[in-house]
Amino acid sequence: TSPKLWWSNFDIFRKTGEYVENFNDKYTSLTYPPTTKTSSMTLSRVLIAYIAHNVNYLKDFGSIETSLGVWLSSLENKRHQDENWTMKNCQNLTNLGTADSHLACVNLEPKEMKNVWNKLRKRHYG
Numbered sequence: 001t002s003p004k005l006w007w008s009n010f011d012i013f014r015k016t017g018e019y020v021e022n023f024n025d026k027y028t029s030l031t032y033p034p035t036t037k038t039s040s041m042t043l044s045r046v047l048i049a050y051i052a053h054n055v056n057y058l059k060d061f062g063s064i065e066t067s068l069g070v071w072l073s074s075l076e077n078k079r080h081q082d083e084n085w086t087m088k089n090c091q092n093l094t095n096l097g098t099a100d101s102h103l104a105c106v107n108l109e110p111k112e113m114k115n116v117w118n119k120l121r122k123r124h125y126g
Contacts, residue, residue, distance in 0.1 A: 002078035008041035009083050010034045011065075034079060035069030040107065047077060 013031040051058070051071065061067040105116055 003044055003046050004075070004077040005042065005044040005080060006047060006072060006077050007043075007080040007082060008036040009038060010079060010081050011037050032066060033069045033073035035065045037065070039064050041068075044077075047072060047075070050075060 012034050014035060015031055016029060051068075054071075058067070058071050061070050105113070108116065
């Protein structure tokens, strides 16, 4: 793993005029830097420390996804694109086709997480 890892499902170069937040942002580029499609992600300790250290100087861009995209665009980081950060993958386990597959489930209630574990256990042990 990279000490500057940012792992999520990214929207690459979304146009700034696509969202109302752009009106208030005064973001002058035609596109945003890569932003996440969801607030669920994994950030390395180095990137979290940067944000924590600079919190009083970073401008809010209307959403956590857009803000992080802008803030982290000036830093060297290792973005890991992963389309599996969706709820549908946890409901039917569609992305577990190979031995090295991984599963990223987001915003699960405890009961939902128990259902995922039961499906995994059933799939593995038959």
